Amino acid sequence: MGESYAALMPTNASNWIAVWRRNFLAWRKVALASVLGNLADPITNLFGLGFGLGLIVGRVEGTSYIAFLAAGMVAISAMTSATFETLYATFARMDAKRTWEAILSTQLTLGDVVLGELVWAASKSVLAGTAIGIVAATLGYASWPSILYAMPTVALTGLVFASLAMVVISLAPSYDYFVFYQTLILTPMVFLCGAVFPMSQLPSSFQHVAGLLPLAHSVDLIRPAMLEHATSGGAALHVGALCVYAVVPFFVSTALFRRRLLR
Amino acid sequence: MNMSTAAIDLAGVSKSFGDKIIVNELSFSVARGECFGLLGPNGAGKSTIARMLLGMMSPDEGKITVLNEPVPARARVARVRIGVVPQFDNLELEFTVRENLRVFGRYFGMSARKIEAVVPSLLEFARLESKADVRVAALSGGMKRRLTLARALINDPHLLVMDEPTTGLDPHARHLIWERLRVLLSRGKTILLTTHFMEEAERLCDRLCVLESGRKIAEGKPDALIDEHIGCNVIEIYGGDPHELTELVRPYARHIEVSGETLFCYAQYPEQVRVQLRGRAGLRILQRPPNLEDVFLRLTGREMEK
Numbered sequence: 001m002g003e004s005y006a007a008l009m010p011t012n013a014s015n016w017i018a019v020w021r022r023n024f025l026a027w028r029k030v031a032l033a034s035v036l037g038n039l040a041d042p043i044t045n046l047f048g049l050g051f052g053l054g055l056i057v058g059r060v061e062g063t064s065y066i067a068f069l070a071a072g073m074v075a076i077s078a079m080t081s082a083t084f085e086t087l088y089a090t091f092a093r094m095d096a097k098r099t100w101e102a103i104l105s106t107q108l109t110l111g112d113v114v115l116g117e118l119v120w121a122a123s124k125s126v127l128a129g130t131a132i133g134i135v136a137a138t139l140g141y142a143s144w145p146s147i148l149y150a151m152p153t154v155a156l157t158g159l160v161f162a163s164l165a166m167v168v169i170s171l172a173p174s175y176d177y178f179v180f181y182q183t184l185i186l187t188p189m190v191f192l193c194g195a196v197f198p199m200s201q202l203p204s205s206f207q208h209v210a211g212l213l214p215l216a217h218s219v220d221l222i223r224p225a226m227l228e229h230a231t232s233g234g235a236a237l238h239v240g241a242l243c244v245y246a247v248v249p250f251f252v253s254t255a256l257f258r259r260r261l262l263r
Numbered sequence: 264m265n266m267s268t269a270a271i272d273l274a275g276v277s278k279s280f281g282d283k284i285i286v287n288e289l290s291f292s293v294a295r296g297e298c299f300g301l302l303g304p305n306g307a308g309k310s311t312i313a314r315m316l317l318g319m320m321s322p323d324e325g326k327i328t329v330l331n332e333p334v335p336a337r338a339r340v341a342r343v344r345i346g347v348v349p350q351f352d353n354l355e356l357e358f359t360v361r362e363n364l365r366v367f368g369r370y371f372g373m374s375a376r377k378i379e380a381v382v383p384s385l386l387e388f389a390r391l392e393s394k395a396d397v398r399v400a401a402l403s404g405g406m407k408r409r410l411t412l413a414r415a416l417i418n419d420p421h422l423l424v425m426d427e428p429t430t431g432l433d434p435h436a437r438h439l440i441w442e443r444l445r446v447l448l449s450r451g452k453t454i455l456l457t458t459h460f461m462e463e464a465e466r467l468c469d470r471l472c473v474l475e476s477g478r479k480i481a482e483g484k485p486d487a488l489i490d491e492h493i494g495c496n497v498i499e500i501y502g503g504d505p506h507e508l509t510e511l512v513r514p515y516a517r518h519i520e521v522s523g524e525t526l527f528c529y530a531q532y533p534e535q536v537r538v539q540l541r542g543r544a545g546l547r548i549l550q551r552p553p554n555l556e557d558v559f560l561r562l563t564g565r566e567m568e569k
Contacts, residue, residue, distance in 0.1 A: 018369035098353035105347035106370035
């Protein structure tokens with residue numbers, strides 16, 4: 001049993017690239033629509049909340065609300081891009097489009113495929129994060145080099161949420177079940193993790209729980225990078241926590257996919 | 264058969280889902296360069312066997328060896344030298360024909376230069392040269408199947424595993440695929456194909472295994488199976504009461520099968536049977552040489568669903 005599970009793992013450090021390149025080719029054909037679609041939502045939120053709410057709120061943690069929110073939006077968009085790519089596009093490739101079936105008839109393993117999909121989803125997070133960062137920097141809400149500093153965290157955040165969504169699609173019988181994950185897990189996380197308002201506003205018991213959630217670690221890394229503050233609570237701890245959130249679901253989802261696809 | 268010369272070897276393989284037995288203690292061996300058919304109706308376990316050969320499903324019991332590799336343990340290594348034509352097309356519909364081949368070559372770790380070197384010959388093989396830059400979504404069913412076949416050849420495999428390669432194609436497209444498969448056999452490839460088309464099995468397969476409910480009910484060369492189990496002419500009779508007709512022709516028949524409203528009469532001297540039926544209005548009589556359909560009917564007492 002353990003041996004056959006090990007046989008599913010990525011066979012080398014580069015096989016997954018073929019899967020990534022397949023997705024990149026497919027994306028290139030619809031790139032413009034994809035970029036616009038991915039950006040419209042976070043940028044609308046940034047302006048709507050930033051300007052509208054920002055007037056009432058005033059300054060937050062020593063900065064303007066829109067600058068505070070811009071950093072949160074980068075984290076949120078990294079989360080949603082990777083999540084939606086995985087829930088909808090990866091699910092289609094795994095299920096209805098039979099893309100995975102074709103790939104698994106070659107020399108690639110299930111682990112290679114899952115890894116390629118994860119890195120691909122993280123790449124889309126980087127794309128979305130970069131675009132919002134550029135908007136924020138252009139408007140003067142973040143410094144240019146700080147966007148660059150935030151990118152490793154954006155990529156890691158993409159991996160985390162792609163990995164978590166991978167578990168969801170390995171279990172979901174159909175698209176209809178994704179809504180539970182979105183409304184019961186992701187939406188609360190947006191409000192709990194300090195992306196749109198400081199976590200200190202929450203009751204202290206909530207703060208303890210929220211501090212464990214992956215988005216909180218992302219926000220705690222991205223916001224100081226973009227606002228050029230010191231990271232609270234130690235960057236290593238946040239990075240470590242995000243790595244656990246990325247790696248554990250990878251192994252869990254690969255085992256679940258095996259049960260679903262290779263029986 | 265010597266293990267080192269066999270392309271595929273199954274020994275006592277069983278597979279169940281819950282309490283439903285899909286494959287039941289199946290053993291067979293496929294020699295290199297041979298075209299071997301798994302013939303049976305839907306639900307006989309053909310696709311399950313194909314998936315087990317590729318390591319995409321594990322047997323509950325028994326041993327599988329493919330190209331000298333134990334499967335599923337080392338299926339990945341075996342798959343490097345296997346080409347797969349799945350039952351349902353899983354091409355990239357938004358990609359062009361050429362892009363489909365290119366992307367698939369990369370899954371085998373082939374370099375861009377190596378892929379570009381083989382693509383022209385694959386396009387020619389699939390007779391898709393003029394469609395190289397057309398999106399797959401715009402191709403006909405027969406063209407898609409030919410592309411799937413070309414794609415399966417990109418890694419220059421020793422063995423091709425084909426699950427119902429011509430199901431759903433019109434006769435013209437089907438004949439073209441058969442012709443292409445014969446070319447591959449002449450190049451020394453080993454082919455394992457599953458089918459429920461008797462004609463396909465008879466035309467292509469050197470040997471075949473007839474399956475029913477996951478069990479092997481016969482194995483051998485198509486004409487040998489026909490000789491062994493039938494060995495005489497067949498007269499199909501419809502348009503009358505089959506039971507009444509059975510009594511009428513029984514003395515002259517070696518064997519009789521009734522399936523639905525058709526009577527299959529197997530007779531050494533078909534003229535004697537025809538004399539009995541002469542003058543009976545409304546009967547339609549068809550005399551023909553025996554085929555695998557008759558073998559299946561003989562062995563199972565029922566016709567294979569088409």
